[in-house]
Amino acid sequence: xxxxxxxxxxxxxxxxxxxxxxxxxxxxxxxxxxxxxxxxxxxxxxxxxxxxxxxxxxxxxxxxxxxxxxxxxxxxxxxxxxxxxxxxxxxxxxxxxxxxxxxxxxxxxxxxxxxxxxxxxxx
Numbered sequence: 001x002x003x004x005x006x007x008x009x010x011x012x013x014x015x016x017x018x019x020x021x022x023x024x025x026x027x028x029x030x031x032x033x034x035x036x037x038x039x040x041x042x043x044x045x046x047x048x049x050x051x052x053x054x055x056x057x058x059x060x061x062x063x064x065x066x067x068x069x070x071x072x073x074x075x076x077x078x079x080x081x082x083x084x085x086x087x088x089x090x091x092x093x094x095x096x097x098x099x100x101x102x103x104x105x106x107x108x109x110x111x112x113x114x115x116x117x118x119x120x121x122x123x
Contacts, residue, residue, distance in 0.1 A: 022087035029080030036073020
């Protein structure tokens, strides 16, 4: 009697919605980074072009504000990308654990079959 194998195809993956959420976090993180870069460029541009309102010159933006926008944007982007990759790492651990359990079960069944055959051959 041959050992039955219950190996799932490599293309099937569990937790599709959670994988989607993880990639969504990564994409949001990248969009935050791009938005921070654009906001800092706009802030620097505004610093070079003061606004005249009511006869008074209003200085807006500045290099300090641009650096603050970049730093905070990078921090937030890293948090989002980190959360996404942490979810993907947990999913990978689950997938490898499941494959390992299936492989150990197959090995145990094969060993049990060999032991039965040896037991039948002994007097």
